[in-house]
Amino acid sequence: MAKIGFIGIGKLGLDCAEVMAEKHQVWGYDIYPRTSDLVKVCGIEELVNESEWIFIAVPTPHAEGYDGSVPSSHMEPRDFGHDAVIDAIKNVNKYANDSKKIVLISTVLPGTTRNKFVPLIDSKHQFCYNPYLIAMGSVKWDMAHPEMVIIGTEDGSLTGVAGKLIDLYKTIMQNDPRYEVGTWDECEAIKIFYNTFISAKVGLVNMIQDFALRIGNINVDVVTNALARSTMRIMGPKYMTAGMGDAGACHPRDNIALRWLAKEYDIGYDLFDTVMHAREIQAENLAKYLIKVSEENGNLPIVIHGKAYKPDVEYCIGSYSTLVGHYVTKHGHAELKYIDPLADDPTDVVDNVNCPAVFLWAHNRKITYEYTGNQADTHPYCDILPGSVIVDPWRKLESSSDVKVIHYGNTRGA
Numbered sequence: 001m002a003k004i005g006f007i008g009i010g011k012l013g014l015d016c017a018e019v020m021a022e023k024h025q026v027w028g029y030d031i032y033p034r035t036s037d038l039v040k041v042c043g044i045e046e047l048v049n050e051s052e053w054i055f056i057a058v059p060t061p062h063a064e065g066y067d068g069s070v071p072s073s074h075m076e077p078r079d080f081g082h083d084a085v086i087d088a089i090k091n092v093n094k095y096a097n098d099s100k101k102i103v104l105i106s107t108v109l110p111g112t113t114r115n116k117f118v119p120l121i122d123s124k125h126q127f128c129y130n131p132y133l134i135a136m137g138s139v140k141w142d143m144a145h146p147e148m149v150i151i152g153t154e155d156g157s158l159t160g161v162a163g164k165l166i167d168l169y170k171t172i173m174q175n176d177p178r179y180e181v182g183t184w185d186e187c188e189a190i191k192i193f194y195n196t197f198i199s200a201k202v203g204l205v206n207m208i209q210d211f212a213l214r215i216g217n218i219n220v221d222v223v224t225n226a227l228a229r230s231t232m233r234i235m236g237p238k239y240m241t242a243g244m245g246d247a248g249a250c251h252p253r254d255n256i257a258l259r260w261l262a263k264e265y266d267i268g269y270d271l272f273d274t275v276m277h278a279r280e281i282q283a284e285n286l287a288k289y290l291i292k293v294s295e296e297n298g299n300l301p302i303v304i305h306g307k308a309y310k311p312d313v314e315y316c317i318g319s320y321s322t323l324v325g326h327y328v329t330k331h332g333h334a335e336l337k338y339i340d341p342l343a344d345d346p347t348d349v350v351d352n353v354n355c356p357a358v359f360l361w362a363h364n365r366k367i368t369y370e371y372t373g374n375q376a377d378t379h380p381y382c383d384i385l386p387g388s389v390i391v392d393p394w395r396k397l398e399s400s401s402d403v404k405v406i407h408y409g410n411t412r413g414a
């Protein structure tokens, strides 16, 4: 049984620490009061003294307005903040009496670990950069079933601490994952380009959705399903359903930050700006479509069904729903509301909708979570009164005699 400390037990760190605690002795420290039945929450000095492994999962925040929930492609690109990681490293240096195995999980741009963090770490410690591919709403499942485990060392070799980290992970993994070992910089790149590849993929399938709407006689699913099955040249089917745009606390902001890196290294072009700009225009197109449907139906109010960036979580950070909402308001539709029992941002969220409305069916639980084995559909968050129209960007709901459903992206026969 290993002795493990987690510095930063927030949205990612606490669940990960609890998965570790099923097999190991785990301490947790946070500047914010936290509780856990499995992890011993304690002060930083006790954590550093007791642990042989120290995982750092503190925030590397983007600046205000850079999360992707409102337009940002027009703003000056900026790097993430590193103060909390630097503070955690300084605390380990300060309180460690012997050599520790330090593992940094937090997301940073390529080059940051080598340039900014490693020079601060006392030479008696060993260090790995080990970013996680984990999503909100399925943190514990993702932790034990990762697509790959990314382990960065100074020269990309499987040095002592990297090998020991793999042995540690073998005690908790339930899917015998791939271990990808590279330099710190390569591993920073694997993590952030993994996220931004997804944004580009979602941007592409949503572009096909935009074309379907303009050209007619096209069901976007017929096109994207054919592409998704083209495993010879393209790839697997995940993120190949057109719908809402890429969202959340990580993906949009990673693209936004890579805009800064592209400029910093004078790459000569900014693909990430293009991806983020396309995401914003796709949201604007959807917003205009909602307004058109509202006007065609006697100016019904518009309600976005799902404000958090995905079902089953409260987080509105980086939400595509609010980005669509931004454009609905910008284009002059005054009566915009959200319905979402979990949303952590209550602005314009209502408990019920007492009149017919145009609903944007933003959440589809099955599409979001079916890879974890959770096949449950999203149930309505409120009564949908007769005369309402649902715009379903996922094209799964069916019309009834009372409520019309429009499959956004399917213009066959339209």
Ligand SMILES: NC(=O)c1ccc[n+]([C@@H]2O[C@H](COP(=O)([O-])OP(=O)(O)OC[C@H]3O[C@@H](n4cnc5c(N)ncnc54)[C@H](O)[C@@H]3O)[C@@H](O)[C@H]2O)c1
Residues within 6 Å of the ligand: 007, 008, 009, 010, 011, 012, 013, 029, 030, 031, 032, 057, 058, 059, 060, 083, 084, 085, 087, 088, 105, 106, 107, 108, 132, 133, 134, 135, 136, 249, 250
């Ligand atoms: N949430 C995810 O799904 C996810 C997935 C992959 C990577 N990440 C990355 O992991 C890191 C943490 O993300 P998160 O979502 O858990 O953030 P979070 O804000 O929910 O949690 C971070 C925690 O660290 C604490 N903290 C801040 N400064 C501290 C300090 N100096 N010392 C100790 N604790 C401190 C905060 O109080 C908070 O509880 C980020 O770099 C993020 O990009 C997150």
